[in-house]
Amino acid sequence: MASLTWRNVIVSGMGVLTDGYNLYSISLSSFFISSSFTFTGAELGLLVAGSYFGAAIAALIFGLLADKIGRKRIYGVDVLVMALGAGLQAFSQSYSELLLARLILGIGIGADYVLSPVIVAENAGEKNRGKMMIITFAVMWGLGAVLAAFVEQMGLMAHLSPSLLWRVVLGVGAIPAISVFVMRRKIYETMMFVSRINPEHEDVKKIENEIGKPLPKARDHTPFLKRLSSSAVLIIAASILWLLYDMYSSTFAIFGPITIASNLGLSPIEFTYVAQFLAGIPGQIICIFLVDRMGRKPLIVMGYAGVAIWLFAYSLLLSDPRIFGLPETQLSVSKLVGEAAILGFSFYMLNYFFSAIGPASIIGSAMVTPELVPTKVRATSQAISVSVDRLATALNITAFPLLLSHYGLGAMVGFYSGIALISTLITLFVIPETKGRELERIVKEGHAQQ
Template identity: 60%
Template sequence: MVYDRPDFTKLEVKSVLTAGMGVFTDGYELYAISLVFYYIQKAFQLNSFEEGLVIASAYYGAAVAAILLGFLADKLGRKLIYGLDVSLMSLGILLQSLSNSFVELSVARIILGFGIGADYVLSPIITAENSNPKNRGKRMIVTFAVLWGLGAVTAALVEQILLVTNITNSNIIWRLVLLIGIIPAFSVFYLRRRIPETYKYLTRIKPKREELEKLERELKSKVAISLDEIPFSKRFKSAVGIIVISSILWLLYDMYSSTFAIYGPITIAGNLGLNPIEFTYAAQFLAGLPGQIISIYLVDKLGRKPLIVIGYAGVAFWLFMYSLLLIEPHYFGFNIHISNPLNAAESLTGQAALLGFTFYLLNYLSSAIGPASIIGSAMLTPELIPTKIRGTGQAISVAIDRLAAAFSITAFPLLLVKFGLPVLLATYSAIALISCIVTLLFIPETKGVELT
């Protein structure tokens, strides 16, 4: 075996599969709750605050777990923690399907969130640290954006299949939809215990002999060790600025994307004559997946920054257009009188509703081309900071993001009632513009750059 030109192909494929199925479970469970939420609301008679809290509880759990397990991943290694995340997800999934009250369901989803938080830290790191720089962007988008979206689509498909079987008990439907998410989570537990420690962790931090031998068999080559001798504290201090900036970008992204992903089927689908399942298929196959394919093709050619900026410019424009349609529909040739802005979305019917949905899809496509596939794929922090502090840095980003998303999701039903959808859409449009400027000014390009 030689030291130059190791073959990363097998390791990359295994990493994407192993990491991606955890993300698939995240997408399934975080989206499934929106699909069956009407049934849960009916079963437990939830008020507006409880509605937001049930959905957001997984995000609160994710924030707590991310900080603890991200730090441990730097000190003890990625592999030791890898597997614990899907175990926690599986436990949370099982408990939520057995819940009989608001409190039990919230606690179960917090446990589910523990697993998701750990997975949001580890999955992008595993893929990044086991990838050739020239393919790293593609691999990370497939691991996160593509498989998260497929998880959401699968949740819709599962509910559709259950409804076709003529199950009339809604209590059984929502429990089964949530429970089936345990299958992909449990399926990768064995793979996660078998995968070797990551290439970068072994060659830069702790070259354990047994794990090195496994890695060299995967790469069909010996690996060169180049240990990072700079102290953890010094590495961390030098990277604080970029961790904060990338965390802010992810926070801003999820302030609008998480609420839309979860509440879109509830707030937008109804006046189109679409049920939440049909809405999910349309959003993913007409906008999400095409945007991801474009991003996969361009991310390692054009770079991360241009795609984020182009995508966010599209998001800002199309959300503004949707907001304007809801506020002043006559600008678009529709003779619709909206007396109450709080009910603006429900006032759009026929061609007006279709145009609103088109604006939503174009926003979704723009996001998938850039922000969703890059920022939403947790790509920024792992690519921008050194291996020695990558777990801790990513943990901070995940914790900040999950807390912001949780607050947004908890508040969304209340804000929707108070301000109406037009104001929220205009706010999200402004967030996209701010994110565009932050990316241009502060984010370095990482296309083809070797991780340190």
């Protein structure tokens, strides 16, 4: 079973790496796109959010299909669509064409955000499911972001013109997507889907040979809509939790390499490397080690507490450096300088580190919904979470440049600190602990408590 689980982690993880690359590369290259096209701040926000709108639309379609005909039959279509969208970006001749390419890219990403978490969760054992999902999503997404920074750095070192550089950076996103298509078409149907939904599936014998024992079968005869409605409270709670997480995390991921990096005196590429290697990856390693030992809830709460504290401190620093005993002159036109820049850098990195310990690695790995709902509606439930999250995040990203110009970075960072506190309360009082428990057992216990 271990080899089957790791194979799914690798195959799914490469798709998530593609997601990370394509979502992050637009933030790195958006400055250079202006050398080719003219657009307003609102149009830039719409362009950056384009893939999120596409993902919101596609998720529901692929989620319903995955629950009705199986995960395997449509796995691989997502990366092909991603590759098409990424490739079309490189050849766009107008703002409208680039926006359309990003919508197509988002369709593939939305499908992958539904399929990959469900497939990994349904094939992982209860003792290491958390670790496997974090490696698949949080770690691989971060590596995709680093790869995007590396590609842009190579382009800058090669002295590519701005009009060519952004096309190369965005277009390269098609390569990792294409690389996993064949592997995704060759995977087996998930053990949980075969066991609970289609015990006569052609892959049953292959799975049993792989795991070396008979596969338990217990077909779920409960109607689809009844299963979905009985899980409604948890689906809503998980969707809100992911929505709140992405309101600040996706905004920072997209605009951080420009807005935050500039405020801290770093280039976008420097910012990416520092954030991932000094804060993101160390936090993920801690989470991987503890998630199946300590549990999901303690890590999310501990992580969000750190996020709230350090973002609030960063917000205060941006508002008035004198609060920290620094001269007001170290804040120049919303840009920190001198000791204030060093302190701001420390606050932001600590926020990033604590986020990686809990929220980014667990909520960001799309772990919540797949662990809480029955197999029969797992993909649809995940699709609802993805659609709600992607749509809200798209609107937030579209509005961020305007909100930033109106309220300033300090107020925005303070607002996101408040979101972390609200998310902590939802986690504490609504989301059940899933550490070390089989997926269907979690569902039964959850329904018994309702």
